[in-house]
Amino acid sequence: MVHYSAILLGSFGLSTAMAQSYKIAKSYVGQGFADDFDFYTKDDPTGGYVNYLSRADATSKGLLSYDSSTFTMAVDAQNVASGRGRDSVRISSKDRFNDGIYILDLAHMPVGCGTWPAYWTTTEHHWPNGGEIDILEGANGLPAENSTAWSATANLKSPSSGFPPNADTSSLHTRPGCSLVSSTQTGMIKTTSCDSKINNNAGCGIQYSNATTASIGLQLNQQNGGWYAMWRDVQGSGGIYMWFWARNDATVPQEVKDGSFAGDISAASWGVPAANFTIPDCKKDFNDHVIVFNIALCGDYTAASYSAAGCPGSCASFVLGNPLAFADAYFKLNALRVFTANGQIASKAGPEGLATGALAGIIVAAVIVVLGVIGAFLWRLRRKRRAAATARALAPRAMNDLSTSSVVSTTDSDKDEGGYPVGVLLPGETPTRSKAPGARDPRRGSASANTKKGSKASKKGYAAAATNESGHRAKQNVPAAPANPAFAFSNNQTKDKFRPGWAV
Structure with missing residues (x-):
């Protein structure tokens, strides 16, 4: 068991909370990503030009592979796209998680014009209620010069200043009313309102410092990736905190670096976070989340920086006709570990974990x-x-019937x-009539009355009652009841209402 002494981090002021220990709840390595994640195959909810594949299809097309220590998911880099877009992969965890520590060991992230890779957690239904946390998110990252993808990306222009960035920006997306509180971190706050309904769903974002190392894109891949750690403590300290260490960083904690480490863990020795989302008034805005990895193509977020990154033409036309430009558009994951206070996943923790x-x-x-x-x-x-x-x-x-004759009278x-009204038979009674032909049935009224009733019935579409020679009613053919009117739901009534958030 590993224990760390609490340290004071200036105005960070979370020494006691940071000393809390968490136990391993889930570890994803190699095939575990394929087995314990669901493959999303619906239309892209952000309007991208992308065709998300099932596990079987992604495997058969070579977009999914794994061994004992790595998992790779990629974009099709061989065929001209058609239909709803270029083939890609999007997965979400079968288990749901709440507060805890999440550590991702990433070896390579997708780059290329038109790409929108993301690693995030989100509520499953009724978004933005329940919240969304974007840990790693990029768009239009350029490939290495003279690489296959670079050579296939013809007519590149000089990118605008700051594009593409080499520093990750993490963000939160919530319902209205949630905003960041000023706090200590090494990154820089870009936006303070987390409200998904304003600023084109930019959310509240914090960009990591790039003073010493890159945390996204080509330069991240050139240093063989690194580690992203998130401490979600919304219900405790009222915050979400994130750290990043590059592969060659000598200060990365051993329990973070070791992908097989399954002992107790805390954030007490990790220093000031790269991103500090202090949101004490937003505790009700976050519920149990699934973990998502996806590689979108085009879509809302990508379009915002497509031209600024120097990418050619329009995003959809480029994605459609340049398969080799996506040779470096793949995630390579070494391990993902989730630690919780009781060592359980939220979906199996019972009411205490909900x-x-x-x-x-x-x-x-x-x-x-x-x-x-x-x-x-x-x-x-x-x-x-x-x-x-x-x-x-x-x-x-009943007593009266027992004492009278078989001919019913209306005394x-x-x-x-x-x-009871005349003509109504009680349980057990049998219709009786006068033996004389045409004689009046005392319970049914006069013959003329019956004739009138029959006429009314005929007007309503029923056959008049026929009588035989003895004056008794002949068996009547009653038409079948009309069929119920046909009806069907409209497309809007059956449309799936699930709408994920920004980093989809």
Whole structure:
């Protein structure tokens, strides 16, 4: 077990919280990424020109590979694109996580004009409720000069100042009302409002310092990647903190560097974070998240910097017709480890591990079930009471029937006993008629009345009642009831409502 003494980080002021130890909850290495992540195959929700593949299709097309220590997911770099876009991969974890420490050992990230790679966590439903955390996100990163991808990217222009960046920008996206509080970090705050509904969903962003090392793009790949660590402590200290160490950084903590380390861990010795998202008033804005890796092509975020990065023509036309330009558009992951306070994933931790929104959903569901049981009980009770009342009302009528002849009369005493309308048969009664042909059935009224009723029935589309020679009603053919009108849901009614956030 590893323990670290708390240290004071200037105005960071989180020494006690940072000393908290976390236990390993999940480790993804090699095939574990393929087995424990779901493959997203729907249309790109950000309007990109990309075709996300299933695991089987990605494997058969050579866009997915793994061994005992690495996992690689890539963009198609062989074929001209068609349909909804160039083939790519997007995966999300089958398990959900909440507060804890997340450590990614990244060897290579996708680069190339039109690419939009991201490593992020997000709520599964009703975004932006539940929040989104973008840890690593880039767009239009240029490949190395004279590489295959570079040579296939013809007509490159000189990029604008600062493009493409070599420093990562992490960001949060929430519902309205969440903003950053000034805090200590080595990075620079770019935007303070996390509200996804303003500023074109830019969210609140912090750009890492690039004074000593690159944390994104080509230069990151040239130094064989590095480690990204996130300490999510929203329900504790009210913050989310991120660190980055390059592969050749001598100060990287051993428990971060060692991808097989599964002991207790804390952030106490990691120093001032690269990004400090202090959000004490936003605790209800983050619930259980899935972890996502994806390589989008074009789309909202990519379009914003496509020309500034010096990329040629339009994004969609470039992505469509230049397959070799995506030779370096791939993620190569060494390991991803998640540590939580109790060593459990949120989706299996029970009520203690669920966010407020999830607990509310459970409570609402329980209330609905209870109300349903109560409603069913009251309905059955009402039916029993009605049956008992009917039995009490029929009792005098039954006694009277036992004492009279088989010919039913309509005397005043008979009307008073039951109060039932003429022509209604009670349970167990048999229709009786006068033996004389055409004689009046005392329970059905006059023949003329029957004729009028028959005429009305004919007007409604039913055959008039026919009688045989004895005056009895012949068997009547009743038409079948008309079929229920056909109906169907519209596309809008059945449309999937899930809309992920910015880094999709």
